[in-house]
Amino acid sequence: MRGGPTSLEKRVYQTELAGRPLIVEVGQMAQQANGAALVRYGDTVILATATASKEPRQGIDFFPLRVDWEERLYAAGRIPGSFFRREGKPSERAILSGRLTDRPLRPLFPKGYRNEVQIIVTTLSYDDDCSPEIAGIIGASVALGISDIPWNGPVGAVEVGLLDGELVINPTAAQREHSRLHLTVAGTRDAVNMVEAGADQVPEAVILDAIFRGHEEIKHLVEFQERIIAECGKPKAEPELYEPDPAIVEAVRSRYTERLREAINHPDKQAREQAVEEVKKAALEELLAEFPEGELDIQHVLDQVLKEIVRKQILEEQIRPDGRRPDEIRPIHVEVGLLPRAHGSGLFQRGQTQVLTVASLGAPGDRQMLDTLGQIEEFKRYMHHYNFPPYSTGEVAPLRAPSRREIGHGALAERALVPVLPDEMEFPYTIRLVSEVLSSNGSTSMASTCGSTLALMDAGVPIKAPVAGVAM
Structure with missing residues (x-):
């Protein structure tokens, strides 16, 4: 399925996104990939590549798509701080960025497609005002669109902020600091297919308006990509789709x-x-x-x-397998103060889903230092870690480092609690929450959010309001 030009046939396309130039270059770099695109958004530059195996992978019942996000500290003019002075395993942000990129792309592959597909997004230059995640989703969409890999895109993506009651597309770093809404929305010309958000107790109607506003911008991005694909795209390969006898x-x-x-x-x-x-x-x-x-x-x-x-x-x-109606919640049971030596603990159980969250408080020096692409050292005073052991589903499996799923779910619950935490001047402690999933039967990430509220309150953290979560 691989192929492409043998000479450097560079083609450049430009549009405007939120008042800043968005430039897509194809044909020059990574020519042995099925598709590749260099995206420049402000001073952010990412390279997105799409590669597929020639034959379907046998003996599997799922689509083997992998999205990897590669952060390079040279993108910010920095040398890694590790002993070896080179990048190691993906950072938490790289893992979350990969998951963010995966979600709008995955549903658009043909049903029954079993060829291995790998999307790699590499950050080559970093501008904090121009989101590499947005550039990466667009780049991955272009790379897939111009390749011969069967795919029903393109997709676009934008961030939406809320400043002084006004919605702002792709806010700058300074604007994000004061925004009450941090919404990422992605989709096709016809529909939204991915939403990720954090908000400071913003009304639902405002969030809905933000999604619609974001989709209007996405339509323009899709039109821009369709022109690139029409002029540079390879003929799509005829997929060998899995069909049962x-x-x-x-x-x-x-x-x-x-x-x-x-x-x-x-x-x-x-x-x-x-x-x-x-x-x-x-x-x-x-x-x-x-x-x-x-x-x-x-x-x-x-x-x-x-x-x-x-x-x-x-x-x-209107009936679920366990006998509940669609709007009926499982029985809920909560306890606090279970662990005598922990600063705070909360056990949240919803039906057969059970999560124990434990809170630890530390001095300001216990903050986590982040080795990020930013020019200024970044620290986190609040951390939420999520563990999903195999016994929670009655299974046996080796225990390894936190999985991408565990990191993603931990970040989801962490994001939900940030708006209600007390100001650092009021409560100058470092806060770490750990959610141990003890039993899983649906939405352990939201059970972790509920358990986190319990643990924080048990630890005496003066949160602004309790936070709960449900999966839809």
Whole structure:
């Protein structure tokens, strides 16, 4: 699937985004990737590349997309502070930026596509007034769009701030310091497909206006990219999409739909999973006798039927697998002060989801120093860490360094509490929260947010208001 020009056929396209030039260059750099784009936004410069394997990956039931974000401290004229004086593992911001880039891109690949795809965004120059994340999403979209990789983009992205009651597109660093809203929105010409936000108790109507305002800017970015793709894009490769054997589809649907429907409806997660597993086990034993090479197809169709049953039941019958209505919350139980030596602790349980959050208070010198692209040393006085051990889902797995998911969920809960923390002059302590997921049956990140409120209040931190969270 690889290919491209053998000479440096550089083409430059320019538009304006929030009053600053946005320049996209294609054709000169990274020519052996399926697609590549250099994006200049103010003095921020990123290189985005898209590469795909030539053949589908066999034996998997998911789309193997990987988005890596590479921060280079030379982008800010700095030398890394580590012993080896070179970049090591991705920073927390790099991981979060990769997740932010992944979310609007992933839904637009063809269903059943199993080729490995890797997007790499490298920050080459850093301007704090011009978000590298926004440039990176746009660059990744262009790289995919001009490549031969099957993809139904392009997408655009912007940040939206709120200053003195006015919405501001892509606020500068100085404006972000005073903004009551930090919203990133991405989408296609027709719809928004990714929103990430933090806000200082902003009314819902204002946030909704901000999303619509952001989408208007996204439409212009999509039009700009469509011109680039029309002039520079390669013909899209014909994808080899995964399709289960029609005979297996028919056999599973006709014999096991009702059995799965009976198994899925149970208030207890473990009992429900056991009942579903028994149906799946029986289906495999019976159908493998007819289709000896069809194990992956059988499992795929069983999972697909299960999803369809749950979706139809919720939308049409207004009932969830555990018997609740769509607007009904699981029973909630909370406790505080569980740990005698910790400064604060809170246990939050919603149904079978259970999270213990522990608060530690330290001196100002305990702040975390961040090795970032900024010219000024940055510190964090409030940190939230999220741990998701395998026993929380009744599974066995090796314990390793925090995963991307754990870092992302920790940042999500951390962001929710920042607006209600006391000013440093009023409460000059460093604050660390650790959320231990003890049992998981949906939305542990929001349970961590609720547990964090409990732990902070138990520790005597004078927060401005309690914070709770739900997943939608």
